[in-house]
Amino acid sequence: MSNSAHLDVSDMISNISLEPGLPDDVIDQPNLRDLISSTKFLLLMECLTYAIFSVGFVGIIGNTLIIMTFSKVGFSDSINMSYLAMAVSDMGCVASIVWSGLCWNSNFFDSVIAIEAREVVLPTGGFSTTAFGKITAMITAFISLERCMCVVIPLKVKTLITRKRTVYFIVLNYVLHMFPAALVYIVIRFEWKFSEQRNRTVLGVKYMHNPNQRALTDFIWLFYSLPLQFIPLITVVICTIFLVIALNRSAQWRKAYSQTTTKEGQNRNEIGISKGTAAKRRTRSKEDRIGKTVMIIAIVFIVCSSPAAINNAVTRAEPEYRASGQYRKLNLFVAGSAACVNAVNSSVNIFIYYNMSSKFKLALKKLLCLVN
Template sequence: MSQGSTNYTNSPGSNADQAEITYGFVAPDWKDLDEILIYPTVPILFFSLLGIITNMINILVFVKMGIRDTTTVSMLALAVSDFLCCSLSLWTYLCFTPAFRDLPNLSFRPTEVAIETGTNFRPYMTRTGALITAFITLERCLCVVRPMKVRNIITLKMTRITIVVVYAVTILPFVAHPLHTTLGWKFDPDLNKTLLGAVRINLPISAILIQINAILCGFIYLLLASIIIVVCTLFLVISLVRSSRWRDAVRNQTQAPHGKTLDLNSNRPSKEIRLIKIVVAIALLFIICHLPGTIVIFIFPVTLNYIEQGRFYQSSILLQGFLFAFEVVNNSVNFFIYYSMGTKFRVVFRQLLGLKETKT
């Protein structure tokens, strides 16, 4: 598998610039790339900063709510993953912006440090979020299919173990990258000083591990998560539609005296339906934001491998920038779903701000 096919980061510097310091390819002409990277960079920086703020709020609210149910644990883990993704995105693109990259008297090479500390690590956190989202949708499906048995199937302990395993299987493979290149001090003859940058180690096993990681994070994890999310989301949407039709039919047939409609919804069913809607919204957001990148990864990998080194290289960089932007949007806007659709989340958030509760 070539270097082009192992690029699943959808971020700047993951091809030619990394190749310069790692694989020996020709470095990009930053003057030309700056003109096209400005288009995805602005929204990426904005949504990365937004995501850092909103996910910090999500974490605080979920902790305040109390980690006493499986869904809260999963959503807290998703918020942590999204927070890390947005932080790495902001750091990476900040280092690649000309205003920061070309600052004088820096003691490090921004692009090289960004690749080693941000670009290489971010896809692992992205896949972590994808697998957690898949677990959330799968859990909600089981609640619909086996509502009486799901509490025995998916317990709080089992959920915590699952989250730990998901983080482990997605983050541990990152160890392969420091075995290939790492950060170190090296002399820059142009500036006549020593700078912190990428230093090639290139252990024989590292190349094999990186190829395996590319298959795992670039294909298997994404494919597995996408299939689970799409199938479970379709099932939940169908379940919501059927439930809505059933309630409408019963409401029309069941009337209280004096023309008043009987209350058919107890508190628990209402909360369950609201939670299903939140999960569906999160899943649909994931599908919409990751669909373009998934299509590129699974349908056009060979084509991208060619154009990244050919005449359409700049176009491929622009495409990857926008795919990266879609992922950052997915990492940053869950707060608005929770706030608009989650009554308890909204109440706790307003309490954190010292605001009075509003009737909904």
């Protein structure tokens, strides 16, 4: 395989992955200038891996607890199914990012494990991270849209978004995003090769380049390209703005309602009417709590997803910022940092659920045997 062919595929992969990973012949090419030296770049990437490991440790434990807790709470509310599906995708995303960070850590790379880690990281970590990240993004957009529909058409939303339709959406979402990631194994081959640097035979990757396989890589790139990345992000932004407005209106309504019932409390009959409307008030309070939970999840998603989206947009706009350009190491470091931030997005939901949902908090405490 020619070096130029290798660069083409590596360029395509690095632009759609959420974390970097390129073999040494791309990192250390002497004929390309870069702002970051190879030694400094590898040091920065190694430091970044320790941040990824720390976040990933929290994310794996947190998402495991989320999955177990929602399994105990049940799915009487269809949104719990979305929370559970998002926890599964977050778990896959965090695990993939941690694996990618492990491959970039020199202690692992130079260990006794016979793997060419910086080659293997692309098909084993890059595409799975991208796929799980897209799944999380679509589920976040889905629950944000569902909350908006609860405000706009509260009487119809339960018939439009049923548990069965939620399951269909979740399954389709997973299949739609995981299938292209699996197709990458058609264009790559794992093979044993001799490494002069390590003086031993290691497992590496070879990229295939016949016309059909090249067309397949183009399809995968188009599928994971910018439009699909920005659609859920834009959806979440719009829905979050709408939810903020709706929650502010609800807070004003509760304040006005409280003042009215206080004045009317002097009349017993009107007190009876007030008690009759207490159930509606509790229902609205529950919907507001769910809305606030979704809003916080959406805001965290927007903040954590924006760096990767912006980095990918710049990559497409500036050729020198790509994996074959003079700023390739800067691109890879920024992409790795965005991956770490993305891992944060996939790790913090347990703290959001714990603080926003009394039912989740109680179920989690029972799961951890903190209460009877």
